[in-house]
Amino acid sequence: MFSLVPLVVLFPLAGFAANAFFGRQLGAARAGLLAVLAAGAAFLVAVVQLAALAGNGFAPVTVPVAEWLRVGDFHVAWAFQVDTLSVTMMLVVAGVGTLIHIYALGYMREDVQHNGDPGRYPRFFVYLNLFLASMLVLVGADNFLMLFVGWEGVGLCSYLLIGFWFEKGAAGLGNARAAMKAFVVNRIGDFGLLLAMFLIYWTFGTLTFSELFERLKTVRLDATGQLIVTAITLLLLLGATGKSAQLPLYVWLPDAMAGPTPVSALIHAATMVTAGIYMITRNHVLFALAPQSMEVVAWIGAATALFAGTIAVAQTDIKRVLAYSTISQLGFMIAAVGLGAYVAGMFHLVTHAFFKALLFLSAGSVIQAVERGGAQGGAHAGQSAEAHHDPQDMRFMGGLWGKLPITQWVFLIGALALAGLPPLAGFFSKDEILLDAFEHNPAIFWVLVAAAFLTAFYMGRQLLLVFFGQPRSTAAAHATESPAVVTTPLIILALLSFFGGLLNLPKFGLYGYAGSLLLKEFLSFSVEAEALPFNAFVAGLSTVLALAALGLAYVLYGRAQATAQDRDPLAALLGPVFGWLRDKWYVDELYGFLVVTPFNTLSQLAARALDLGGVDMTFNNLGELARAVGAGLARFQLGYARRYALVMFLGAVAVLAYFLIAR
Amino acid sequence: MDVLFSTLTTVTAFPLVGVVILLFMRGEQKTALRWVALTTALITFGLSLLMLAQFSIAPGFQLVIRTPWFRVGDFAADFYLGVDGISVLLVLLTTFLVPIAIASTWEAVQDRVREFLIAFLLLEVGMVGVFLALDLVLFYVFWEFTLLPMLFLIGIWGGERRTYAALKFFLYTFAGSIFMLVAIVWLGLSYGTFALPELMARGLPAGTQTWLFLAFALAFAIKVPVWPLHSWLPDAHVEAPTAGSVILAGVLLKLGTYGFVRFNLGLFPQAAVQFAPFLGVLAVIGILYGALVSYAQADAKKLVAYSSVSHLGFVMLGLFALNPLGLQGALLQMINHGLSTGALFLLVGFIYERRHTRLLSEFGGLWKVMPIYAALALVVFLSSAGLPGLNGFVGEFTILLGAWDGYAHWGFAAAAALGVILAAVYLLWLFFKMFQGEVTNPKNAGLPDLTRREVALLVPLLILIVWIGVYPQPFFDLMAPAVDALAANLSAAALAVR
């Protein structure tokens, strides 16, 4: 059954190829269905792998597929690593991916109408299937190079999907710019990963995970070796900060919200951005050898969690709040793996995939509801001026409760899960991370607690702004619920978000031995996992803080604003600091000043001054010099044959005279 | 007669048959002329496949033919051809690209078609000859022989500043090869033979290697082009007709890198070891500089031309890693660059035929108007940017991996890896300016998408781009024995130097 694992990639790949070449001929309905089937088939294969693993006593298996590169002593193959870690990821990716494919069937049909190019419908599924294939290559890889193929492949899909409406956005170029930004920033991370691969190969002589970890078990590191391993892990971290949107490379993710909402849910929340956490977890053996790097990883995660949280509280775009929330939650996971709590990190990764996908998808449902409302309301009232507001702006929403009977509930579940209220999934996984931090690094613990407080607060704010109070626009007033194809995946995800905590529930007697945790034991076949005892203080503190944050949100936003132009109550509370938060600490501007502008200037300088003015000019001047010498001599060339003959005669006479004298 | 009908002679000389036929045809029968040239080029490609079939994966020169050519006193040159793992792929690349380039001129060239095609076929003879010649004099003759057809392709069928560009191209390359000629003559007169295998077997003393290395290196460095000798390239590319650019980037630049492998590494290993860090620095500067300058270009073709400087920097870096990884990566990257950049120039040519401009500011939003064009362009751009799964990545990764532990410092590889980021920057910028956004220029609104002929031109290239990206092993296998022998020779030289 293990030999079926290539199919997990081949099904989406086949879907990609079929839709890429024949999407137009197939027509929208069949193209979408094909893509969903491909994703579903991949999920089934992943389930089969789970069964196969169970039958194998959860021992890891390597499934070689084909030769790839064999140059000198260097060798990598196309091969899959099937273990509990990769299968966990496969299940999440293919599972959530399938649900989002289904959702996209309905959502994109409306989206392409709204954006005025229905012909682009199949293309979306082309990209989405390619993404699934790449992501599954990433998680299934048994070596760094193959992981890198998936790593850049998902980056490409992210680029394509952010730029799906490449002619939209600010000045018609905003989306395309966002896509380019995402790819380039990711490439900076990839640069780190690339260097890490070189170092690993030349230090340990292999890029295959199993061989590498085998060698690491016996390796004795001297000072240089220690330095190299630290360098490797830090470079891997650079890769992870790029893909998982951590400080300092997180800047692409908020802009990536330019992509259609299913993309935000699948790629920029549930799966791709967690690749960094997966990669670090996969390389836990390496990281274990570099404690300083672990420290750095943990601090970057914690800092990102808090930093992104502060920005999220002041955003008004419904998807941007979720984007910064994603960055923050990814920070939690990175912090967890940095603390060595790999299981906690993976656990949060899984639950986060559920509830953040749910939040994004229901946000998409809300957005389309408002869009429909705008179209209707505009038709009713005949007023077009107000209809031109941004359908994603929460300031123009409000009062949607009751209008969206399914979306409202699933959104609430997602929000509370994210806020970390028991007994929802987010509570368990976040609590696990906090517990690890509490035990290992109190400073990080308090940073994470602050971040958790902010999480609950901005989710409360979002809930209140979107669903409660008075509708602040005609569009919101006329909003209607989405079709079943959209809401069904929402319901499934809501159930997963609600009961996801059970994944890592203590196994009370069911399997015979108490005190162990389900996911922990499952993953312990791939990574070391320590079982920490339940800590009532941590659990209580996080619950109380979540409730307090929600309460604060209610105090501030409970009496909803009447119009969209009202001042944000938080601004009154925070004063000028609010402006900083709203403008994202001016990090984009800072990077523009520090990196983008100098780069452009340098490039222009190199092209104009250095290349045309320097190199080219130098050689042209050499040519000109020859020409000038020639022109100087040419003044003796009057063009009259007689003068030339005279000079010739002069020469002849001179030669004759020379012979006479020399004799 | 054996010599005349041996595989390598026919591969080299078959285009001449087409030239003769073209000479006897009337200039007005344009379509017939094109068919004759295309058929000739395709048959030549078939012959080169025959050569591949006869080629066995082993070190050393194969299918060798040798016959005295001329003899003046001590000066004896042979007609001496042979193929090994280093040259076999380059010959195939040449014979593969020429039919595509000829087919790309179907509508683009309407002026003096017969002469154009003759120049093209003659160019093919010269290029294949360079890759196959084992006699230094023969090599030099073929080397200079490639110069003239290209000079005419640029100078007659080129753009507005064609005379300037053609002259610059000619003077640059010619100036470099003069030094090579001196070195060749010196070698032949000192050792009594111009035969490369014999010279390699004999080995040269370290002292003479140094200046001979420099003389050869100058000729090749201009052709590659190595920074800062590159400034002829953008002009030549911008003015050359599309097919000329395809061949110029696809094959002619490889003559330089091939020369480096064959002569500078093969014949002067000790000097190569000594100069490796120096050329490594130039390669890295070329990579970063080419990428930076490329990003600032306003003309699509110029952008692609400067990207060649960057990409060939990778090749040079791989070569002067002097280990099997770097060498094989560099050899594969030569092929990759030929495919990807050839395709890039075709793509730029397609839009130029439609709009008669290549200024980026004139475009925007073409994805909406020409979806097939955009999709194919995207694949080619990504291949050029080194996306894993496509050919560019395999080459670049192998090169960088080799260079990390090469004779240059690992920092070179690290700095060169920055070029991978920059490649994404300028290629995505190109894609952004051409294809994304709204259609702002009304002139672009009604552009027809690619015709079947144009797609058919790109498809063979794309197939190879994906093939090499996913399963490059057959290509590596072909070159492995030859490269291993070369690398062994180099490491022996390194021991001698240190």
Place this chain on the structure above:
Amino acid sequence: MTIELVLFFLLAVVAIGAAVGMLLSKNAVHSALFLVLNFATVAFFFLFLGAPFIAMVQVTVYAGAIMVLFLFVIMLLGAEQLRQPSTVLPWQPPLTVFLAVVFVGAAWLYFANAGPGSLAAPPPFATAEAAGAFGSPQAVGQTLFQTYVLPFEITSFLLLIGMIGAVVLTRDDKKR
């Protein structure tokens, strides 16, 4: 002074005078006629030197055919005289004359310093037969067709090419 020497100097004066006449004549026709005179005197020298065949060829081909061709072209073009005086190439005539004098002087020096006897008068022929045989058409013909048969054949090609060249060059473009 023998009668030969007197004749030589007389003819030499005529030859040089004719050459100078050609050089200085304003009218091209006069020049051509002076040249004919020069060629004729040189033919006499050929006779002195025991080359009767060459002397005949000189008169018939050079003085006859070629110079007639010259005259013909001059008449055809009506280019006996140039219209405007020369304005370009200052210093050309004096420089030329100076160099010509230097040249003659150098040659003179050379002959004066040539080894004793090397440029002295050649020995006279022993018999009248010998004098008649040397340079006779028969002797020249034998040398030409034995030793120099290949160059002779090549000259025929040269003439052919000259002929074709003349035809091609004078063909009127407009009549194509």
Place this chain on the structure above:
Amino acid sequence: MIPTSYYLALSAVLFAIGVTGVLTRRNAIIVFMSVELMLNSANLTFVAFARQFMDLSGQVFVFFVMVVAAAEVAVGLALIVAIFRSKQSISLDELNQLKG
């Protein structure tokens, strides 16, 4: 007998006059005639040496020179005719296309 050097001296003088004609006259036809004069002076040298060394090769060479001269005149006069057609002049001063 007349010494060979006398002939050579005469030949040198005739040659110098020919050169002077080529270099000073602007009339292409006269220049051409001067060239013939130079050739002729060379012929004289050839014949003088043939007599000196009693070798007929010298005379044969004169024959060849005459053939060359004949061919040259044919082509040269044709050139002059062609140039006159296009320039309406045979002045060499108007032919300065070689100017650098």
